[in-house]
Amino acid sequence: MTGSQVNIIVVPRECFCRAGTSLQSIYENTQYPFSLIYVDGNSPRGIRRWLEREAADKGFKLVRFDRYLAPNEARNIGLQHADAKYVVFVDNDVLVAPGWLENLVACAEETDAWVVAPLYLEGSWEDPRVHMAGGWWRITEEDGKRIFVEEHSSYERRVDDPEVPRSRIQCDLIEFHTVLVRRDVFQKIGPLDERLKSVLEHVDFCMSVVEAGGTIYLEPKSRIMFRKPPRVTLSDLPYFLLRWSDAWGEESMKAFGEKRKVEVGYYQVEWWREYRRLSLLPILWRLERLAGRRAEPLERKLIFPIEEKLNRFLFS
DSSP: OOOOSEEEEEEOOSOSTTHHHHHHHHHHSOOSOOEEEEEEESOOHHHHHHHHHHHHHHOOEEEEESSOOOHHHHHHHHHHTOOSSEEEEEETTOEEOTTHHHHHHHHHHHHOOSEEEEEEEEEOSSSEEEEESOEEEEEEEETTEEEEEEEETTTTOBTTOTTSOSSOEEESOOOSSEEEEETTHHHHHOSOOTTOOSSSHHHHHHHHHHHTTOOEEEEEEEEEEEOOOSSOOTTTHHHHHHHTOHHHHHHHHHHHHHHHTOEEOTHHHHHHHHHHGGGGHHHHHHHHHHHGGGHHHHIIIIIHHHHHHHHHHHHO
């Protein structure tokens, strides 16, 4: 490592097709000194070779595995190679805006925050919407059961909406698209829970930080762009389907519920199944052109149930 104050740890989120533009964004828009650790889990051959060339050219540490990695596993691997005061986890598909890193570090230094998140955006830089401006989680009692709920603040609002924070605020929920963490936090709370493979890993981490007495901040002067894949390429399909599989999702929900002694709503299942249908877009587009209004019931009664059964067959 270079002795810098920050280790950026890049990990796979759900696909690899945007790894190039994401890494380029980091190097073009980051003036604050950093050393980079890139954890690559079984990326396609072209991406793998490109990463090897970039690592040699730019001098970052490339940690390669010939198998797919769940995000928390990849983050823990990156942590094993970190030596700086701060680690910044970055998904391999995000774009960062100029000033993103120095604003995260400044917030941590000035507030003694354990965790600092940027303003998460989605869409495009020309017309951005808020993906998340911090958030909150609660555990409520209903009929003798502990029910977990979460909310992402300012979701889908325009950046200039008065409800979107303009200055840093304390919150109790962030996501892992990009987040700065004091590295010594993991000496207090332990490594990230690798049983949480696809959902609720960010909530579990935030709960652990709050329970240990730490603080979490949103710093809206730092901005990053979360990007859904416009379509899932053939080479990305195996990892994408595994990442959002019922097997990984249900394992995550079960582990979270047992660990936190809460019940998690079915909305989590509905969310990842709907998101996984991004892989079906080419089929759905053709069906809608051919069937018109009849496409919707065909999707709901035929295509979606078949897809769910096939996913279980492949990954359970």
